[in-house]
Amino acid sequence: xxxxxxxxQSLIVQEGKNLTINCTSSKTLYGLYWYKQKxxxxxxxxxxxxxxxxxxxxxxxxxxxxxxxxxxxxxxxASQPSHAGxxxxxxxxxxxxxxxxxxxxxxxxxxxxxxx
Amino acid sequence: xxxxxxxxxYKIIEKRQSVAFWCNPISGxxxxxxxxxxxxxxxxxxxxxxxxxxxxxxxLPKDRFSAERLKGVDxxxxxxxxxLEDSAVYLCASSLVAGTSxxxxxxxxxxxxxxx
Numbered sequence: 022x023x024x025x026x027x028x029x030q031s032l033i034v035q036e037g038k039n040l041t042i043n044c045t046s047s048k049t050l051y052g053l054y055w056y057k058q059k060x061x062x063x064x065x066x067x068x069x070x071x072x073x074x075x076x077x078x079x080x081x082x083x084x085x086x087x088x089x090x091x092x093x094x095x096x097x098x099a100s101q102p103s104h105a106g107x108x109x110x111x112x113x114x115x116x117x118x119x120x121x122x123x124x125x126x127x128x129x130x131x132x133x134x135x136x137x
Numbered sequence: 138x139x140x141x142x143x144x145x146x147y148k149i150i151e152k153r154q155s156v157a158f159w160c161n162p163i164s165g166x167x168x169x170x171x172x173x174x175x176x177x178x179x180x181x182x183x184x185x186x187x188x189x190x191x192x193x194x195x196x197l198p199k200d201r202f203s204a205e206r207l208k209g210v211d212x213x214x215x216x217x218x219x220x221l222e223d224s225a226v227y228l229c230a231s232s233l234v235a236g237t238s239x240x241x242x243x244x245x246x247x248x249x250x251x252x253x
Contacts, residue, residue: 025179054241063141063228064180064244109179123168123232124193125242127179 023048025110025128033134034100042095042131044110050090052113054125057106064109067095097133105135139163141245143229149251155217158248162210162231168192169206170242171214172228180228186212187234216250224252 024047034040044053052071056064068077070086070093077084081104083096097104111125142161150156162169167188172180183202185193188209197204201220206212216223226249230242 056244061226061247061249063143063246064230066241066243069241111179123170123185123234123240123242124182125170125180127181129177129179 023112023126025112025126027108027110027128027131029131030129031132031134033136036101036135036137038100040097040100040133042108042133044093044095044128046091046112048091050086050093050112053086053090053093054111054113055084055093055095056109056111058109058130059106100133100135102135102137105133107132141229141231141243143227143245143248145248146246147249147251149253150219152221152252153218155215156219156250157213157215158227158229158250160212160214160229160245162212162229163243165233166231166243167209167234168232168240169212170230170232171204171212172230174226174228174247176225183214219250219252221252224250226250 026045028043054069055067057067058064068084073088073090075086081098086093107130109127109130111127144159148156169186171183173183174180183197184204186206189206202216204214226247228247229245232240232242234240
């Protein structure tokens, strides 16, 4: 089964600083999703990456999927207190034949704290 | 467009009691998922429905958990009897379809269950 490892597990930064969160998979990724979660609440979709080398940006958040499709990174530029929360990467599963199906396997999450 | 709705938001019960959670997906979404998220971990899929049929329930503890999606819209997840280790946030998600190249799962706010 596929496993996702996120690093770091927690991160404390000063407002205005840049930061990076990594997500490493034990298998090739066929669809990598980034979500943000406020404590005790639901997940908010940020971005989805599919192709090796793909990069997407939304406001000050950029996500990349490496060429080998086994690692993704999430980069926040000039962090703000509103960026604080738990960041989760999720990978879509595939069956033995390589066909993608809906189930997402998640990493354990990275807790981000931004001090004003 | 309305998001995924869940109720209740919070529930506290004694062990061995029963509890039920309700989910209303985004209109038109054929696929519905229930995830369990234990504190400090990423969400874990319990069951996936395609319309009113079960696609994947391999990680559902069937001796105590049950779920249904009558008429292919709303869904109910039940725990009977509850154990202490069932304390978690139960997340419902929906997507247009499953297994396609760009299907995104949208999550509800979750139900926080505490078993005493």
